[in-house]
Amino acid sequence: MSLDNVVEDIRDEARARAEEIRQDGQEQADAIIAEAEADAEDILESRTADVEQQIEREREQALSSAKLEAKQARLGARRDVLQRVREQVERELAEFEGDRREELTRSLLDAAAVEFEDEDEVSVYGRDEDADMLETILADYDGYEVAGERDCLGGVVVEGANSRVRVNNTFDSVLDTVWEDNLKEVSTRLFDDQ
Template structure:
């Protein structure tokens, strides 16, 4: 073998090895580029999914907030309607007159007087406009006198001169008791279509 042949064989081997290294380098470069592209695609998909989650979450929060605001507005409107109804009932009670007012006042006075012992000296307070009515009704009772005005829609407040007992049978107190006891039913009737 001649030296030229050996040199040529070494060169061929070097070329083959260089070609092999270049091919491996290209393959590795392709793998790196492919992995980088896959990573970039995954990052893009992850970010897109994250943005979709954020959009969905914000949409849900805004929807929940809008629902809450609507519910609060509806409750506020219902409260306003209930207040209007309450005021209308108060006005109707204040406007009661004639026999109906006398019947109710008498019944409330009888119930209040029944709370005290026989022989107690009692004072009765009522609405200023009802003074004549109360004085007329009180003529049927012994030791029971009209003692003055009470700011109320009607009815009576009765107290004993002998003790600290006081019975509040005003239209106002009865209305509040009935109103509180039946508020759910009143609300249901007013808003049953909703």
């Protein structure tokens, strides 16, 4: 074999080996690219799912927030209506006149007087505008006298000199009790709650 033939054989072997290496390299590159593309596809699907879940969570949060705001607005409106109703009742109580006012005041005083049966001196407070009416009513009660005014819609606050007992039988206190006891029913009637 001549040196040229040996060189040519070595070159052929080197070319074959180079082709083999190139093919192996190409196969590895193709495998890496395929794996990278698969990974990229998986990442894309995962990120797409994450984004869709995030969008759904944000949509649910926005919906919940909107429902809560609507509920709060509805409750606020109901509170406003109930407040207006209460104010109207207060105005009507303050506007009671004549026999009706005297009858209610006398009933409230009678209810309070039970607490002061053993008292010699009893002080009665009422609305400034009711002073003359209270004087007339107290003429029927021994030891009772008008002692001053109270800022109220009407009725009486009664105090015993000896027992230090105070009974608040004003229209305001009666309204507070009736209002609290019947608020649910009032709300149901106004807003047709079931």
